[in-house]
Amino acid sequence: MRILSTFLILFLFVSVSFGQIKFEKGYFINNNHQRVECFIKNLDWKNNPADFIYKLTELSAPEMGNLASVCEFGISNSFSFVNAEVKIDRQTKPAVNPKNEAIPVWTKEKLFLRVISEGKAKLYSYESSRLKRFFYSLNDTSVIQLIYLEALNGTTLVKNTSYQQQLWSNLKAPNATMNSIKAIGYNEKDLTAYIREYNGDSGATTSSLVQTKRRAYFNLKFAPGLNISSVSLSTVVDGTNKAFQSTFDSKPTFRLGLESELILPFNNYHWGILFEPTFQSYQSDVEGKYGTSTITYSSIEFPIGLRYYYSLNDNTRLFLNGLIIPAASMNLNSKIEYHTFFANMTDVKSVDVASSGSAALGGGVEHNRFSLETRYYTSRNLFSGQPSESANYSRFSVVLGYKFLKTRFK
Numbered sequence: 001m002r003i004l005s006t007f008l009i010l011f012l013f014v015s016v017s018f019g020q021i022k023f024e025k026g027y028f029i030n031n032n033h034q035r036v037e038c039f040i041k042n043l044d045w046k047n048n049p050a051d052f053i054y055k056l057t058e059l060s061a062p063e064m065g066n067l068a069s070v071c072e073f074g075i076s077n078s079f080s081f082v083n084a085e086v087k088i089d090r091q092t093k094p095a096v097n098p099k100n101e102a103i104p105v106w107t108k109e110k111l112f113l114r115v116i117s118e119g120k121a122k123l124y125s126y127e128s129s130r131l132k133r134f135f136y137s138l139n140d141t142s143v144i145q146l147i148y149l150e151a152l153n154g155t156t157l158v159k160n161t162s163y164q165q166q167l168w169s170n171l172k173a174p175n176a177t178m179n180s181i182k183a184i185g186y187n188e189k190d191l192t193a194y195i196r197e198y199n200g201d202s203g204a205t206t207s208s209l210v211q212t213k214r215r216a217y218f219n220l221k222f223a224p225g226l227n228i229s230s231v232s233l234s235t236v237v238d239g240t241n242k243a244f245q246s247t248f249d250s251k252p253t254f255r256l257g258l259e260s261e262l263i264l265p266f267n268n269y270h271w272g273i274l275f276e277p278t279f280q281s282y283q284s285d286v287e288g289k290y291g292t293s294t295i296t297y298s299s300i301e302f303p304i305g306l307r308y309y310y311s312l313n314d315n316t317r318l319f320l321n322g323l324i325i326p327a328a329s330m331n332l333n334s335k336i337e338y339h340t341f342f343a344n345m346t347d348v349k350s351v352d353v354a355s356s357g358s359a360a361l362g363g364g365v366e367h368n369r370f371s372l373e374t375r376y377y378t379s380r381n382l383f384s385g386q387p388s389e390s391a392n393y394s395r396f397s398v399v400l401g402y403k404f405l406k407t408r409f410k
Helices: 002-017 162-170 178-182 188-201
Strands: 023-030 035-041 051-055 063-066 070-075 079-089 106-118 121-128 131-138 144-146 149-153 156-160 217-236 243-263 271-275 278-287 292-301 304-311 316-325 335-342 345-352 358-367 370-377 390-408
Touching (some): 023 051, 035 070, 051 070, 063 070, 079 131, 079 144, 131 162, 131 188, 144 162, 162 178, 217 335, 243 390, 316 370, 358 390
Antiparallel strands (some): 023 070, 035 051, 051 063, 079 106, 121 131, 131 144, 217 390, 243 271, 243 278, 271 304, 278 292, 292 335, 304 316, 335 345, 370 390
């Protein structure tokens, strides 16, 4: 577990160190209500930020804007955030309270709210972890949360849909009916459509700043390659309980993987989740004190992990991987045989391979559909469950990838 933690920490550290800085032309409005043209680091935030990084010119040093110094910031035709002091209910659904009632619990906070739609009525959103809240303002007055909450009353799910009453009482479009408002879901699509209807019917100018809906991508890739593998064997071969060390030669072996990758729809598609079933094999022998030891190892393992991309241009990206290889794998008639000596007699002992878990860290370059990666693995004990013996399998891989399928989720 310590090895896995160390590799994950190293992976995250390197990812942050090589994080791509992408500044786009934008603006912010300071506390003196002055609009300042600048270049904003576009992190494609999934959660609403509490601060942002900007440059006054493309060549100037980065500076920080935050809730204490900025009233509004954005990138034209992309996004806009406004600084608002609001009452917000942060209960995640389903809410848990002493009476199991769907009642808001208010806290007063200063937040950057994302502007979704503008006009006489404005619509905003706030997202943090599992929390998603929508707000509105009318004629540039106070920003108010639209209330939706779920709670469990025993096994019954109770819903507080007060946002529908708020729309009926405060933002009623001329053609709206109670049934039409009851059909409005607590989601960006439905609420945006209704606010646009309200603004249009009220004769007010309306505009939407709804971001282009980002969708996750799913990729499939052939991933053949070459392993440079070796095994260090520690066994008890006689009655003294003294461990004897043997090292099988390091040699190149073939590996074949099928990589599936889910590209996450935030942070400008920099992050991906990997799952890569991989076949590999290794055979070798070594002369020991009492005879020749042999290993025959073939397996299909199931690494899972994270990938971070760093774009060089539209066609070429660098990437880093952090992977965990679970102990669960398919060992295909894999065994290690070695000689033992006891009571003046030699014998051949055969042990079936039972692998422990391990981790890997890799990096490479992707150009269009092709990729080339080098990957280092921590050692993996092939004698898992044997208290006095171990066979530590080590390897270094070079992986060539070809992406044959790329699908965007609808």
